[in-house]
Amino acid sequence: MATGASPTVRRRRLASELRRLRVERGMSMQEVADHIEITAASLSRLETGRRGIRPRDLRHFLDLYEVGTHEREALLALSRESQLRGWWQTYGTMLNSEYTTLIGLEAEALTVRNYEQTLVPGLLQTEEYARAVIEAFRPGDSRDEVDRRVAVKLERQKRLSGEMPLELSVVIGEGVTRQFVGTAEIMAEQLRRLAVRRPNVMVQVLPYGAGAHPALTGSFAIVGFPARSAIDVVYLENMLSALYLEDTExxxxxxxxxxxxxxxxxxxxxxxxxxxxxAERFT
Structure with missing residues (x-):
């Protein structure tokens, strides 16, 4: 799958541009909100990309900021593209917003750097390993729901192949090789798959002997983008939700x-x- 025009990334870029234009004009969020006749909270959601903006509404901001013709057309095009539907949106409410955001970011990312303490990263899981993880995390799901979630994970992995594949760098804790998931056969197959070398995928094992380190608090992923206007994102996942960090520091x-x-x-x-x-220990 080649790198595509992800509506998630387009929305984030547009949000970044709206923040930049407001700051360059020396206007506060409340001043802009009063001019546009929306709440400051609504403006905050627009400027952080948590909410999209339609072209007709964007024009009010562009008029207020006195944006020139060339830049105006570029931003309106971003707005139109941000309204498109990604393949992941066909799954509706089955996927939570944090997960669909991650998929949308991966769709146009250049790199992903991922550290995992206990589980194989989703982008590298075999079908059966992914199924076992989903069944453990969501014991109440029907077989059909599990199948659909597995299908989403396998579709995500298509970003690792094609004309412009994602560059993936992974560090897994030694515990990943010992954490029993599914069956011995599933574990052996998964570990052998991880050992296969690919030009755009680097997998490294962090042994217990490496001692204490700054990531003992948990797993994380850094999603990187090629364009300067797209800010890299840190993704932190927990049992019930996820958190995105975009601050440069x-x-x-x-x-x-x-x-x-x-x-x-x-x-x-x-x-x-x-x-x-x-893998041989499981056979």
């Missing part, structure tokens, strides 16, 4: 932690050997 700190983990982890070659050995 937050992203920088997580990037530094990931660099530390990569340096402390085994090399890709040694990691592949460890994964093969771990």
């Amino acid at each position: 937050d992203v920088r700190q997580y990037g530094s932690v990931f660099d530390y983990l990569r340096a402390a982890a085994l090399s890709p070659s040694d990691s592949a050997d460890v994964l093969i050995e771990a």
Whole structure:
């Protein structure tokens, strides 16, 4: 799957541009909200990308900010593209908003840097491993619901192939190789799959012997984009929801932690050997 025009990314870019234009005009959020006749809270949702904006409504902002013709047309085009539906939106309310946001970000990302303590990253899970994880996390789901969630995960993985594949760098804790998920056969197949080398995928194992490190608090992913106007995002997931960090300093700190983990982890070659050995323990 080639990199596409993700409505999620378009909405975030447009939100960033709206913030920039307001700040450059020296206007407060309340001043703009009063001019446009919306609440400051609604404006905040627009400027953070939590809510989309239709072209006809965007024109009011562009008039207020006195945006020139060329920039106006570019921003209106962004607005139109942000209204498009991504493939993930066909699943409706089955997927929560945090997960659909992640999928939308991945759809146009250039890189993903992912640290996982206990589970194989979703982008690298085999079908049966993914099914076992979903069944454990959502014991009340029907077979059809589980099948649909597995299908979403496999569709996400298409970003790792095609003309412009996602560059994925993964560090997994040694615990991932020992955490029993599903059956011994499922574990062996999953670990062998992780050991397969691909040009755009790097997998490293962080051994227990590496000692304490800054990411002991939990797993995280950093989604990176090629365009300057698209801000990199840190994704933090918990049992019930997820959190996105977009502040430049937050992203920088997580990037530094990931660099530390990569340096402390085994090399890709040694990691592949460890994964093969771990797979053999399950056979």
